[in-house]
Amino acid sequence: LAKTTQPISMDSYEGQEVNITCSHNNIATNDYITWYQQFPSQGPRFIIQGYKTKVTNEVASLFIPADRKSSTLSLPRVSLSDTAVYYCLVGFYNTDKLIFGTGTRLQVFP
Amino acid sequence: GAVVSQHPSWVICKSGTSVKIECRSLDFQATTMFWYRQFPKQSLMLMATSNEGSKATYEQGVEKDKFLINHASLTLSTLTVTSAHPEDSSFYICSAKGWRERADTQYFGPGTRLTVL
Numbered sequence A: 001l002a003k004t005t006q007p008i009s010m011d012s013y014e015g016q017e018v019n020i021t022c023s024h025n026n027i028a029t030n031d032y033i034t035w036y037q038q039f040p041s042q043g044p045r046f047i048i049q050g051y052k053t054k055v056t057n058e059v060a061s062l063f064i065p066a067d068r069k070s071s072t073l074s075l076p077r078v079s080l081s082d083t084a085v086y087y088c089l090v091g092f093y094n095t096d097k098l099i100f101g102t103g104t105r106l107q108v109f110p
Numbered sequence B: 001g002a003v004v005s006q007h008p009s010w011v012i013c014k015s016g017t018s019v020k021i022e023c024r025s026l027d028f029q030a031t032t033m034f035w036y037r038q039f040p041k042q043s044l045m046l047m048a049t050s051n052e053g054s055k056a057t058y059e060q061g062v063e064k065d066k067f068l069i070n071h072a073s074l075t076l077s078t079l080t081v082t083s084a085h086p087e088d089s090s091f092y093i094c095s096a097k098g099w100r101e102r103a104d105t106q107y108f109g110p111g112t113r114l115t116v117l
Helices: none
Strands: A009-013 A017-021 A031-038 A045-050 A052-056 A062-065 A071-075 A082-091 A104-109 B004-009 B010-013 B020-023 B033-037 B043-052 B067-073 B075-082 B090-100 B103-108 B112-117
Touching: A009 A017, A017 A082, A017 A104, A031 B103, A031 B112, A045 A052, A045 A062, A045 B033, A045 B103, A062 A082, A071 A082, B010 B020, B020 B033, B020 B090, B020 B112, B033 B067, B043 B067, B067 B112, B075 B090
Parallel strands: A009 A104, B010 B112
Antiparallel strands: A017 A071, A031 A045, A031 A082, A052 A062, A062 A071, A082 A104, B004 B020, B020 B075, B033 B043, B033 B090, B067 B075, B090 B103, B090 B112
């Protein structure tokens, strides 16, 4: 399984754009990249998923370069409620396991 | 769509008793469900993979006789912590695998806080 590396923590202020980068050097051809958000004492919440190039939904964008060895989650104009831990995971579409790394603890200040 | 529920949301029990936690996929069928454990300030740790109609696959270091998993239907998996001890106190989270566009995606339940006295 591909391992992922993320910054342990990041700080930001309300209204700013936050970019969290994840390294996955050993990503395989069939792997997808998925980001989850977790608040304390809650289960992780799906944010976005992608395979290559750029994916955008109502809450975030995911940028994946051509070599797919990294990806960047972009959160536009964060608010205090975006304070959470963000996990980047890489997995085969037909393989069961997703192994969580340390995640990135994002703290948004007023 | 893709909602996963857990019951109970929290439970307190005495040492030596058994506790059952239910995980349900509410609006989709899940042939595979997963159980995770999370200690404070730590990441999720996969405990086992549960496939409908077959025995669960446990991760290394997880005692299968202590953490009994049953996946009897496409929408329900249960985790029973047998003879619970204080060190089993943790946040237990399940997930269910469902299709989203072109790739399987895991959808997580809200978690169950277990406290063993």
